[in-house]
Amino acid sequence: MNPEALRFRYDPASNLLPLELTEFSKRWEEFPNVTLTFDCTGRSIGFYADQEFNCQIFHLCDADGRRIPYICANETAFNQQYRVCDWAYNVNCEEASNWYYLNDLTYVTDPPKPKN
Numbered sequence: 001m002n003p004e005a006l007r008f009r010y011d012p013a014s015n016l017l018p019l020e021l022t023e024f025s026k027r028w029e030e031f032p033n034v035t036l037t038f039d040c041t042g043r044s045i046g047f048y049a050d051q052e053f054n055c056q057i058f059h060l061c062d063a064d065g066r067r068i069p070y071i072c073a074n075e076t077a078f079n080q081q082y083r084v085c086d087w088a089y090n091v092n093c094e095e096a097s098n099w100y101y102l103n104d105l106t107y108v109t110d111p112p113k114p115k116n
Contacts, residue, residue: 017038040067046103049078055093062077 037110038050040061049055050069058078060068072078072085079086 006056030109036067036069038067038069043100044104044106046100046104047078047080047083048100049080049093049096051093051096055080055096056088057089 026087036050036057036059037052038059040048040059042065043061045063046061048059048061050057050059055077056072058070058072060070062068075088076085077088077091077093078084078096079091080096081102083102
């Protein structure tokens with residue numbers, strides 16, 4: 001496990017993302033709660049960069065429109081084109097929403113049928 005990783009607890013009933021410092025976290029004096037406004041309603045299943053947080057946070061939207069937030073590691077940001085956390089200097093967060101459509105293509109075909 002990466003000792004520099006930021007850990008947090010997530011309450012799906014809340015718009016707050018309470019970030020909790022642990023023995024695996026950075027040693028910051030204070031870390032305020034972050035309010036998430038990203039909405040998955042009407043979005044395809046997939047991963048979406050949160051441009052409000054300079055793509056350092058991204059969300060998994062599920063089939064029921066629920067949002068599950070994730071945080072990229074230090075010095076990285078979510079690269080929407082490739083749907084991975086990448087070095088921040090490789091990510092143009094302002095363009096992230098132009099790549100959201102890639103999530104629409106993820107489940108366009110039925111899964112293969114089992115062979116008899």
